[in-house]
Amino acid sequence: MxxxxxxxxxxxxxxxxxxxxxxxQGKEVLAGIDLExxxxxxxxxxxxxxxxxxxxxxxxxxxxxxxAGKVMLFGEDFHALDRKERDRLRLKFGxxxxxxxxxxxxxxxxxxxxxxxxxxxxxxxxxxxxxKLKLNQVGLGKAVDLLPAEISGGMIKRAALARAMxxxxxxxxxxxxxAGLDPVTVTGIDRLLVDQARTHGxxxxxxxxxxxxxFRIADRMIMLYDGRVVAEGAPDSIRRSRDPIxxxxxxxxxxxxxxxxxxxxxxxxxxxxxxxR
Amino acid sequence: xxxxxxxxxEDWGASLRFFLRTLSTxxxxxxxxWRFRIPLVLDQIRxxxxxSVPIVLLVAGLTGMxxxxxxxxxxxxxxxxxLVASLVGVSVTRExxxxxxxxxxxxxxxxxxxxxxxxxxxxxxxxxxxxxxVDPVDFLVVPRFLALGITLxxxxxxxxxxxxxFAMIAGYGMYDIPYDTFLRVARQWIQxxxxxxxxxxxxxxxxxxxxxxxxxxxxxKGGASSVGIATMKxxxxxxxxxxxxxxxxxxxxx
Ligand SMILES: Nc1ncnc2c1ncn2[C@@H]1O[C@H](COP(=O)(O)OP(=O)(O)O)[C@@H](O)[C@H]1O
Ligand SMILES: [Mg+2]
Numbered sequence: 001m002x003x004x005x006x007x008x009x010x011x012x013x014x015x016x017x018x019x020x021x022x023x024x025q026g027k028e029v030l031a032g033i034d035l036e037x038x039x040x041x042x043x044x045x046x047x048x049x050x051x052x053x054x055x056x057x058x059x060x061x062x063x064x065x066x067x068a069g070k071v072m073l074f075g076e077d078f079h080a081l082d083r084k085e086r087d088r089l090r091l092k093f094g095x096x097x098x099x100x101x102x103x104x105x106x107x108x109x110x111x112x113x114x115x116x117x118x119x120x121x122x123x124x125x126x127x128x129x130x131x132k133l134k135l136n137q138v139g140l141g142k143a144v145d146l147l148p149a150e151i152s153g154g155m156i157k158r159a160a161l162a163r164a165m166x167x168x169x170x171x172x173x174x175x176x177x178x179a180g181l182d183p184v185t186v187t188g189i190d191r192l193l194v195d196q197a198r199t200h201g202x203x204x205x206x207x208x209x210x211x212x213x214x215f216r217i218a219d220r221m222i223m224l225y226d227g228r229v230v231a232e233g234a235p236d237s238i239r240r241s242r243d244p245i246x247x248x249x250x251x252x253x254x255x256x257x258x259x260x261x262x263x264x265x266x267x268x269x270x271x272x273x274x275x276x277r
Numbered sequence: 278x279x280x281x282x283x284x285x286x287e288d289w290g291a292s293l294r295f296f297l298r299t300l301s302t303x304x305x306x307x308x309x310x311w312r313f314r315i316p317l318v319l320d321q322i323r324x325x326x327x328x329s330v331p332i333v334l335l336v337a338g339l340t341g342m343x344x345x346x347x348x349x350x351x352x353x354x355x356x357x358x359x360l361v362a363s364l365v366g367v368s369v370t371r372e373x374x375x376x377x378x379x380x381x382x383x384x385x386x387x388x389x390x391x392x393x394x395x396x397x398x399x400x401x402x403x404x405x406x407x408x409x410x411v412d413p414v415d416f417l418v419v420p421r422f423l424a425l426g427i428t429l430x431x432x433x434x435x436x437x438x439x440x441x442x443f444a445m446i447a448g449y450g451m452y453d454i455p456y457d458t459f460l461r462v463a464r465q466w467i468q469x470x471x472x473x474x475x476x477x478x479x480x481x482x483x484x485x486x487x488x489x490x491x492x493x494x495x496x497x498k499g500g501a502s503s504v505g506i507a508t509m510k511x512x513x514x515x516x517x518x519x520x521x522x523x524x525x526x527x528x529x530x531x
Contacts, residue, residue: 063404087410101405104397115409118313163409 012075013038014171014203015060020069022055029055031227032069039170042197042204044214047224048249048258053207054098056224057175060205061095062086074170091119094164094202096174100156102148108135108159109144115166134162138192154185158192165196171203172196178213190216211250215239223249225258288496295414295492299422302414310415317420318427325386325421326428332385333378333432334439340377341365341440345447358452362459363466365444370467374437375475376523379482382429383515387490390421391511394494395504403495418491422484429483430476437475478526482519489515 013036020033029052037043047053058064060071062078071078073089081089102111112131116122122130135141138158143151151159157177164172177193178186190213197204208214214221214235221238223231223246231238231246241247248256306314349361394417397403406413441463448454493511497503 061408063408087412090408090410093408095405095408097401097405099400101401103402103405104400105393114411118409118411 013072014074015205016070016072016075017060018070018072020056020059020071021067022052022059022064023067028227030059030066033224033227033229035222035229035232037171037203037205039203040197040201042194042217042219043206044218044221045205045207045224046209046211046214046221046249049209051224052227053209053224054175057173057205057207061093061173062090091167092170094167094169094172096157096160096164096172096177098175098179100148100153100160102156102159102163104148107145107147108140108151108155111148111159112163112166115163119167130166134166135159137165137196138162139188154181154189157181157185157189161189161192161196165200165202168200169202171205174204174206176208176210177206178208178210186210186213187216193217211252225249291496292488292492295495296488298414299418299488299491302412303419303422306415306419314415314420314423317416318423321420321424322428325382325389325424326431329382329385329428329432330435333381333436336377336381337369337374337436337439338443340373341369341442341444342447344368344373344440345444346451349448349452353452358448359454359458359462361448361452361454362444362462366441366463366467367471369440369444370437370475371471372475372523372527374440375433375479375482376519378433378436379429379479379486379519380516382425382432382483383486383490383519384512386425387486387515388508388512390487390490391494391508392504394491395497395507396501398494398497399500399504413495418487418495421491422487425483425487426480427483429479429486433475433479437472474526474530478523481522481526485518485522486515489518 015035015037017033017035020030021028022030033056035043045053045056055064059066060073062071065079074092076085076089078086078089102108103114106114109128109131112134113127116127116130120127132141132144135144138161140155140158140162143155143159148156148159161174161177164174172193174193177189181189193204193206194217196202204217206214206217208217218235221231221233221235222229223238223243225245231241231243233241238246239250241250245257248258344365345361348364349358352358352360352364394403397417403413403417406416445454445456445459448459449456490511493507493514497507
């Protein structure tokens with residue numbers, strides 16, 4: 001912990017996670033996670049599918065209650081707070097969900113306007129202008145009046161970003177922002193994320209398994225594997241890492257500690273399941 | 278067996294907590310909350326109430342006619358065919374009107390609530406509202422709760438009128454009961470108490486349908502296929518709940 005303090009800049013941590021654990025039906029998905037994010041920092045959490053990235057993010061934003069450990073947001077223990085106090089903190093962070101999670105019955109503009117209407121006393125005209133501004137920043141100025149069902153996947157992600165940034169949060173969580181999009185759109189979204197972080201000083205916590213995207217966004221990276229942080233560092237040091245898990249993941253090789261398919265034991269187990277042995 | 282019993286108890290507990298949360302959200306939200314609620318309630322009234330009028334009128338009208346066809350010929354044997362008006366009037370206002378309307382609305386509106394909110398749940402829209410500090414119960418459940426609490430009694434009143442009107446037409450067409458005789462007998466037998474009884478009951482049916490359908494949607498886990506199953510469950514549970522509530526009402530209030 002001391003080491004982290006020395007290395008980082010003058011900013012206070014906006015997010016601090018200590019000893020986070022979470023199991024589902026006896027299977028440990030997060031086995032003690034520690035991490036810290038400071039203001040303006042761009043942290044990428046990477047790891048193979050099923051390693052617990054979404055579970056970790058869900059614990060961070062309060063969608064899942066961890067079995068043990070602490071999530072300190074802006075210096076407060078998020079999971080120990082009651083609903084009202086949590087709502088107060090929620091105004092200071094934004095979340096961009098994997099599928100966008102735009103309200104399907106509201107237009108793109110209404111989606112972005114919702115947090116502004118609910119949490120500010122601004123008159124409607126001002127909110128309309130703010131919404132246009134936010135949507136222009138993500139290149140969706142023309143889509144204000146369209147419904148989520150009427151726009152493409154990339155546009156949905158951008159609208160979700162505009163909505164998450166509506167209240168100018170100090171930290172933005174993104175789950176797989178580039179999943180399922182074409183490379184050009186991915187580059188565009190990565191650039192938007194970095195721009196938002198630079199211009200607003202927003203800290204980013206981005207979960208992804210796309211390496212090009214990860215290196216474009218990050219100024220610090222964490223590799224998650226088997227419920228633990230197995231590597232952490234600046235993008236350059238991660239790129240040069242000798243760690244077999246990290247190296248295999250970055251190069252996308254099949255051979256290595258990260259199993260591509262089930263192990264022989266698992267396979268035998270599943271075949272024999274339910275039979276008398 | 279034992280496990281499923283406890284699972285059921287747990288589910289009832291969670292359902293009750295959800296209901297209490299809805300009520301406390303409804304009553305504790307200040308003036309600011311109502312500014313956002315009123316447009317949402319009006320929208321739901323339009324979608325749930327106004328759009329249900331044709332089907333409710335149709336079913337109620339047909340039921341009124343069936344009642345006449347079923348009973349009038351027996352009464353005619355005693356030379357008291359005009360008593361069919363009292364029979365139709367009382368059974369429709371007290372029982373059949375509220376019950377039929379609630380069952381139609383459970384199938385039509387309750388199913389739509391579960392399907393829509395269940396899809397929102399699967400797409401994490403409910404979670405998204407929560408992370409924006411927009412209480413999803415306030416945003417999604419309370420407006421529907423209020424809307425059905427208002428529209429179901431209105432729809433029931435329309436159903437009562439339609440059933441009696443079509444019964445009158447059938448009575449005149451088949452048994453030559455003059456309209457004024459029909460109305461006179463009906464008015465003689467229907468008491469204000471009966472009408473109020475039915476209306477109050479339908480208000481509770483409205484709350485029940487909304488609660489069951491919204492709770493089912495909020496508590497569902499899994500993907501798109503679970504939305505279909507949840508919708509089916511919500512409709513069945515809603516209809517059973519309506520009938521059970523009706524039994525309690527009839528037993529307690531006579
Ligand atoms: N609600 C849940 N119930 C049971 N198991 C779960 C649940 N959510 C996630 N898991 C399991 O936890 C593991 C990690 O899932 P997830 O966090 O979604 O991984 P990732 O986002 O890294 O692909 C998976 O093995 C998944 O099956
Ligand atoms: Mg995931």
